[in-house]
Amino acid sequence: MLIDSAYDILNRSIIEYRGEPVGTAAAVDPNPEATHYHECFIRDFVPSAIVFLLDGRTDIVRNFLTAVMKLRGLQPVAEGHQRSMGLMPASFRVGNGKDDTPLVGDFGERAIGRVIPVDSAMWWLLLLRAYVITSKDWGIMADLEIQQCVRQVLDLYLRESFESAPTLLVPDGSFMIDRRMGVHGYPLEIQALFYGTLLSARELITGVVGSENALGELDIRIRALRDHVRVRYWVDRDRLNEIHRFKSEEFGLEATNVLNVYPESIPDWMDGWLDSHCGYLVGNQGPGKVDFRFFAQGNLLSILFGLATDEESGKIMSLYELHWDELIGEMPAKIAYPAVSGREWMCLTGSDPKNAAWSYHNGGNWPVLLWPFVGAALTTGRRDLAQRAMDLMAERIEQDNWPEYYDGRKGSLVGRRSNSFQTWTATAYIIAHKLMADPDTLRLFDTLTFSTIGDGSPREP
Numbered sequence: 001m002l003i004d005s006a007y008d009i010l011n012r013s014i015i016e017y018r019g020e021p022v023g024t025a026a027a028v029d030p031n032p033e034a035t036h037y038h039e040c041f042i043r044d045f046v047p048s049a050i051v052f053l054l055d056g057r058t059d060i061v062r063n064f065l066t067a068v069m070k071l072r073g074l075q076p077v078a079e080g081h082q083r084s085m086g087l088m089p090a091s092f093r094v095g096n097g098k099d100d101t102p103l104v105g106d107f108g109e110r111a112i113g114r115v116i117p118v119d120s121a122m123w124w125l126l127l128l129r130a131y132v133i134t135s136k137d138w139g140i141m142a143d144l145e146i147q148q149c150v151r152q153v154l155d156l157y158l159r160e161s162f163e164s165a166p167t168l169l170v171p172d173g174s175f176m177i178d179r180r181m182g183v184h185g186y187p188l189e190i191q192a193l194f195y196g197t198l199l200s201a202r203e204l205i206t207g208v209v210g211s212e213n214a215l216g217e218l219d220i221r222i223r224a225l226r227d228h229v230r231v232r233y234w235v236d237r238d239r240l241n242e243i244h245r246f247k248s249e250e251f252g253l254e255a256t257n258v259l260n261v262y263p264e265s266i267p268d269w270m271d272g273w274l275d276s277h278c279g280y281l282v283g284n285q286g287p288g289k290v291d292f293r294f295f296a297q298g299n300l301l302s303i304l305f306g307l308a309t310d311e312e313s314g315k316i317m318s319l320y321e322l323h324w325d326e327l328i329g330e331m332p333a334k335i336a337y338p339a340v341s342g343r344e345w346m347c348l349t350g351s352d353p354k355n356a357a358w359s360y361h362n363g364g365n366w367p368v369l370l371w372p373f374v375g376a377a378l379t380t381g382r383r384d385l386a387q388r389a390m391d392l393m394a395e396r397i398e399q400d401n402w403p404e405y406y407d408g409r410k411g412s413l414v415g416r417r418s419n420s421f422q423t424w425t426a427t428a429y430i431i432a433h434k435l436m437a438d439p440d441t442l443r444l445f446d447t448l449t450f451s452t453i454g455d456g457s458p459r460e461p
């Protein structure tokens, strides 16, 4: 059975440290394309952890949370700089492959392109919440090191720098897309993770002695972030029409086109792309810039965490229905649409051959996106779309050896440099399977107490 084959990959990927399971390797490919995939990546462990939590194997998740907490702040620090204690590594491995040596983290000092993992500590906090609500181990929040760690993460992510908006400003390649792809500034996926992180922190520290001030500040920030994303990132027919007719060069407080976005920057492919029933959150925005590309993970997490309104969430799923061939194709789901090519590819990726058009991060199809897709589809009452995506994956994933990603406009080719037996490809299938069997498991990502923050109606920009 397909599910057994997926579990086999998950179980083979488990990494032990001092006799205890502590994480999962990114892939269990005997002939890996990427040699560092024996490491445990924080973001890749998240779907493994969800499976473990749903199966009651909570110990491994607790071990992981503790191990990564102990690695925080151990990054090399350049001369003249101060140590950010809330920074967590992108990945870790057991030192020298020997069980009794300390774990070694990678904070970007070994990573290709030296990219900084901004998402790691956010995933860690989201997972801490998921662990607590599943295992009911609220006692972990009494641990002083955990409390200190949560505080340090919040200090880092809420630190003031050059802010002009409640969103988080980050360098290129700081999350799942961990190569140059023109995703620096305010990418949607980071904002969705940031929102989920702040909400998780709020839920976890409620009741912790001395957290009253922090809670008040968190509420303000969460509300501001939510309203900002709902208004500024949302695009549907009406909004596109507004942008199409934007006035520019407006100076002063009364400006409507506050970011001075030129209508001429609307890409050609947008012409006729949206019908009146659909919309989505754009990939990024900043001064003079809207990145109109559709980024799956950011949109799907926004649905799961309740960052998008119910109406917006429904319209995002309608977009999937309308553009099924482009956004799902033969393997759920396209990571970003459309691909960039030619000069734009040269400029945005630094002529990266791995990110050639319709491959890898640049328009490739990633089976790991099945789990947030199914989660988002069920959240919005679109079980039909969830089932369709699951059937597609089931058709060929095992015979293709559970690849990391697929290439091509429709994702019909196994990724040229894709690993086989990629752990999060297998765990995505297991989670999707569990969500379909028991939609109550969606509680792991739902917004629970989040609805108590504000009235949910976006403010004008």
Ligand code: GLC
Residues within 6 Å of the ligand: 026, 037, 041, 043, 044, 175, 176, 177, 178
């Ligand atoms: C690639 C992906 C990244 C993932 C890693 C391990 O670098 O871009 O998101 O964490 O592989 O699977």
